[in-house]
């Protein structure tokens with residue numbers, strides 16, 4: 120630690136870490152979008168202080184243990200290209216702090232904005248039952264449960280390891296009386312259930328896109344990113360099946376990401392609505408159950 124004797128305050132350490140990140144040309148996109156904010160996240164974690172106190176903390180000195188913790192975290196972020204959220208074990212989504220680990224994607228879906236707006240103007244009635252399909256950490260379903268305090272929410276994922284994380288978050292937010300985690304391949308285990316709202320951020324990255332992704336994304340489970348060669352396998356199946364699990368007046372909200380224009384072209388028979396997002400992101404479609412039924416009756420069950 121002798122080497123770092125000139126670094127005294129939190130300000131010094133954040134400056135040092137951010138310079139290391141710049142030199143290493145890291146990729147951001149898992150909670151922050153620049154080296155300075157990323158350095159702040161790790162420095163606050165190292166001294167076990169919440170970000171709300173940052174302004175009061177710039178001049179505090181770090182203990183030897185805290186310096187050691189931060190130096191190791193910075194090395195891990197650079198050498199392994201590990202997203203900061205996996206180091207701190209926490210990611211913010213829809214204003215809520217979720218526990219995360221390497222078995223779940225780091226939450227970042229623009230769907231957070233729709234949750235905040237209670238899916239208005241698309242959702243006509245209060246959703247008594249909500250399904251978060253492909254839940255990962257549980258972030259979307261749990262944020263829905265917080266927003267709709269009287270709703271029951273099912274969190275579905277194929278990965279038992281991801282559901283372990285989702286269950287930890289259900290406990291963290293004290294929601295076990297009305298939120299449950301269900302292991303299921305797509306809708307298979309919930310086909311008998313009926314929902315007012317199905318929300319999903321499924322895997323949708325093509326194999327070609329995956330091969331081009333920055334190393335930070337390769338730290339995330341591939342199961343959470345890719346779905347067949349063109350990335351559309353999961354969503355294609357969901358479009359066919361979703362109406363069965365939706366109640367009359369129900370809504371399907373699905374993220375398909377940056378390839379949304381290709382997707383819209385491929386499935387041109389569906390009257391997708393693509394909302395715009397104030398805080399960034401794109402590629403989320405909204406369909407009503409009635410629209411799904413209408414398309415399927417026109418297609419004659421193909």
Ligand SMILES: C[S@@+](CC[C@H](N)C(=O)[O-])C[C@H]1O[C@@H](n2cnc3c(N)ncnc32)[C@H](O)[C@@H]1O
Pocket residue numbers: 223224225226227228252253254255256257258259275276277278281303304305306319320321322323342343344353
């Ligand atoms: C893009 S991640 C989204 C996680 C979380 N909803 C979020 O927004 O951060 C997709 C999730 O889908 C899950 N998944 C992949 N294939 C699935 C399938 N056939 N059935 C259910 N879940 C699946 C993965 O395990 C992963 O957790």
